[in-house]
Amino acid sequence: MMITVTDVSKVYSLESGDFYALKNNNIHIQKGEFVAIMGPSGSGKSTLLQLLGGLDSPSSGNIVVDDVELNRLKEKELTHFRRTKLGFVFQNYQLLPMMTVGENIALALSANNASKAKIKTTVQQLLSDVNLEGKESQYPSQLSGGQQQRVAIARALAMKPRLILADEPTGNLDQKNGEDILRLLSRLNKEEQITIVMVTHDLQAAQVANRIITVRDGLIVEDGMKGGYQNEAVANRMA
Secondary structure (H helix, E strand, C coil), rough: CEEEEEEEEEEEEEEEEEEEEEEEEEEECCCCCCCECCCCCCCHHHHHHHHCCCCCCCEEEEEEEEEEEEHHHHHHHHHHHHHHHHHECCCCCCCCCCCCCHHHHHHHHHHHCCHHHHHHHHHHHHHHEEEECCCCCCHHHHHHHHHHHHHEEEHHHCCCCCEEEECCCCCCCHHHHHHHHHHHHHHHHHHHCCCEEEECCCHHHHHCCCHHHHEEEEEEEEEEEECCCCCHHHHHHCC
8 A cells, every 4th residue: 555645744733832743744655665663752753653544634735545635535434444444553452451352353344344254254364363363252451462462463454454554563562572563564564565654663673664764853854765674683583
């Protein structure tokens, strides 16, 4: 899924004056890319991800995702677009604690009136894909952090999105679980050709991407193609 960001700014009106979370940024992301967005806290990287996912709207400029100009969509159309085209993965998993693993994964399918047979088959396949076979009847509280994040990724994949937006997906995980999640995202990108845009503050985590965009004070200050791992030690651990 291709993304084009043109002259996008996000401004918040504060008592002290206007605060620019993003300032006239331009990005073009090709179908099948794995892009990491880096920057210090408050740099605007998470704001940018929210705009790409239609969770917020820019103050000015245009965002086009898969030939759809998000600014022109009405709220109902935007909700449908997010539900059917995008997969979201968050740092704190955002699983519903009162629902089982299977029910959490099936949320989007149920909302789109999928049959019970299709839901069952899809949930079982997704659990297999993220190495959580047999966990569909458990609750999030019964799983480790790494397992919960894998459930969140399975949920994001339920509608077969061509774009995954991940906001600090390894931020709450230890090194091993974090590397497992990065390995899974890398496999989805390479084998399924899913476009992935991942916000991270961790340079080592960013090495799985083939492109790193650096944001500082609301501005893109660096946008570089990497051509694979830059850090050999990380590459060896992830192999």
